[in-house]
Amino acid sequence: MAASATLGSAANLLVRNTGVNVSNTLVSSGASTAFWTLSSKPGGASQAIGSNPFRYFNGAYASDTVAAAWVSPGSDGTAGVGGVYTYDLSVDLTGFDPATASISGTFSTDNEGSIYLNSDNPVATNSGAAFGSMHAFTLNSGFVAGLNTIHVTVNNAGDPTAFIVQFSSATATPNVPGVPVPASVWLTIAGLTLVGFYMGYRHRSGLNF
Numbered sequence: 001m002a003a004s005a006t007l008g009s010a011a012n013l014l015v016r017n018t019g020v021n022v023s024n025t026l027v028s029s030g031a032s033t034a035f036w037t038l039s040s041k042p043g044g045a046s047q048a049i050g051s052n053p054f055r056y057f058n059g060a061y062a063s064d065t066v067a068a069a070w071v072s073p074g075s076d077g078t079a080g081v082g083g084v085y086t087y088d089l090s091v092d093l094t095g096f097d098p099a100t101a102s103i104s105g106t107f108s109t110d111n112e113g114s115i116y117l118n119s120d121n122p123v124a125t126n127s128g129a130a131f132g133s134m135h136a137f138t139l140n141s142g143f144v145a146g147l148n149t150i151h152v153t154v155n156n157a158g159d160p161t162a163f164i165v166q167f168s169s170a171t172a173t174p175n176v177p178g179v180p181v182p183a184s185v186w187l188t189i190a191g192l193t194l195v196g197f198y199m200g201y202r203h204r205s206g207l208n209f
Contacts, residue, residue: 010100013091017069018070019033019070020035022034027055036052042084047079060132061108071087073156077162082156083155088152091147091150092147097173098145100172102169102172104137108126110162111154111155111161
């Protein structure tokens with residue numbers, strides 16, 4: 001989601017749900033997705049750091065939606081190695097006031113997992129067997145100027161494993177740029193300064209013309 005706004009009002013930030021491609025369209029089952037990237041994995045896992053997850057769905061999970069889908073380290077839902085996998089999404093706040101940023105949505109993981117911003121503590125967690133429902137989260141503090149990172153952790157306690165994130169709101173107030181002074185104003189100031197110097201010179205010199 002992305003949009004412009006009038007000066008001083010909130011504008012939409014660009015965020016991406018899980019399960020979509022670069023055109024923000026849901027991919028087919030088993031296909032590689034975009035935007036979310038693997039940033040950490042358990043020892044022995046074969047997935048490459050920086051790789052994208054694959055769309056995968058299990059009948060025990062909360063349903064996919066028209067805008068977001070479950071994704072997994074493996075195209076068939078199999079990660080291959082147990083342990084915690086962390087996936088990241090970058091959010092760019094360039095041109096926005098980070099103190100006004102707020103991002104909300106729902107997520108779920110198989111098995112337990114969490115969602116958090118940058119290096120902050122998790123704002124929401126999911127227990128091991130709670131993948132049958134979605135869980136609300138809100139990120140509204142800890143943002144910094146420029147790039148920020150939303151992290152989702154998912155603990156593979158036994159294949160299959162997957163997670164889903166769907167955003168419902170992502171806003172921040174644009175920074176108010178400095179208002180430039182028109183060149184005509186600077187010329188007027190310069191002219192008045194010269195007049196002041198001239199009048200002072202006449203007064204000191206006793207001139208009456």
